[in-house]
Amino acid sequence: MTCAIVTTFPLCSSAMPISSNYPERGFCRDCLALQKAACKRCDACGSPRVVRHAELYELNLAHIDCDAFYAAVEKRDRPELRHRPVIIGGGKRGVVSTACYIARIRGVRSAMPMFKALEACPEAVVIKPDMEKYAAVGRQVRAMMQSLTPLVEPLSIDEAFLDLSGTAKLHGKPAAMVLADFSRKIEAEIGISASIGLSYCKFLAKVASDLAKPRGFSVIGKQEALEFLASKPVTVIWGVGKALSATLEQNGIRTIGQLQTIERTELMRRYGVMGDRLYHLSRGQDDRRVEPEHDVKSISSETTFDSDLAAFDDLIPILRALSEKVSRRLKAADIAGHTVVLKLKGSDFKSKTRNRRLPDATQLADRIFTTGLELLRKETDGTRYRLIGIGVSDLGAPTTADPPDLIDAQARKRALAEGAIDALREKFGGKPVVETGYTFGRKVRTRPAPDQDN
Ligand SMILES: [Mg+2]
DSSP states (O other), X not given: XXXXXXXXXXXXXXXXXXXXXXXXXXXXXXXXXXXXXXXXSOTXXXXXXXXXXXXXXXXXXXXXXXXXXXXXXXXXXXXXXXXXXXEEEETTTTEEEEXXXXXXXTXXXXXXXXXXHHHHXXXXXXXXXXHHHHHHHHHHHHHHHHTTOSOEEEEETTEEEEEOTTOHHHHTSOHHHHHHHXXXXXXXXXXXXXXXXXXXXXXXXXXXXXXXXXXXXXXXXXXXXXXXXXXXBGGGSTTOOHHHHHHHHHXXXXXXXXXXXXXXXXXXXXXXXXXXXXXHHHTXXXXXXXXXXXXXXXXXXXXXXXXXXXXXHHHHHHHHXXXXXXXXXXXXXXXXXXXXXXXXXXXXXXXXXXXXXXXXXXXXXXXXXXXXXXXXXHHOSSXXXXXXXXXXXXXXXXXXXXXXXXXXXXXXXXXXXXXXXHHHHHHTTTOOOSOOTTTTTOOOOOOSSOOEEO
């Protein structure tokens, strides 16, 4: 296929200008040479890693994801492990955190219990995670991304969206080549590899980066989006988890192609707000912008009930379970919050929030819960609620959080008990092995799917 000329880039040095007369000729990912002919291998260096696509020089939205990140960092630091199966994990949680690609071929997967992983791959080298080291490497990778564009939106320690629109002049080459250059650089300078997805929107950039791991470079253009998506399972769509895919399956919908045949109003009638998302994403329509890193303002958790609740006693165990969830997330992120926020939504869909600022910041489920409970007591006046949420805002470092409470000896005891519960929970892989009296034996009446964490 030959496209009209849309872009010409005045490339530096002796390289010839990129003419999208022949976009399908592409360029070599190893030596970046533009291809003179549509051969399989690079006509300059002979590498098979030539990327070609009709829209190659028009696409600017990328998702970069480092390959088997923790394992890759360890292999970099211990070259003798390079050709051996490596599993990062074990420790208190007893599950696989990351497996290198050699271990993956043997059937090892993330989140697999360690004993199972070792059954599948007994000769694997198991290394305890060194989060400090990975965070430092993650920061290096992030800094390199930010040198390409200010529009970098991190999704985790080792992956991010990048919007490279308008950067071609600055770099003297189109986004596709900037990205290929980036992946060469992190291999050479940091010693790990990444996979890149290039598209016109976030959804498809993320799907693309997953297509050819490790060291992948996949492109999904506008022209092919509909057809590309049609054969894929609905679970490829962001936000379609186990619960929703089961519901869709009950309605006979397994592929994105099936969603493409259903009207928007019908999808919204069936699945509410999510129906709108299903409609647009199934058609490759995603106008979310790349949002550069911003500070988290609050951490909260909420749930919608199967049927509306009004009684204080019915709401107590739910509030407790949500408080524990918020607390776990605060502790995991190593932050604390100063203000407890209770959210309630009535059967009339009207929301209200109630806040209370604590004398000092907290990470403790018990403090979040007892404060939330005081706020809730005033709101249980017979009003029927369909949703309850609890969270904390005014976030900061946990250094001065939860000081030993000399006045309230009971609170101190409860804080110590909570520490013990946390330790047990961690030992048993995060499962609620210990329940407090608030939730024990109580059926916490929430719908399975719509738990939302913000
Ligand atoms: Mg990754």
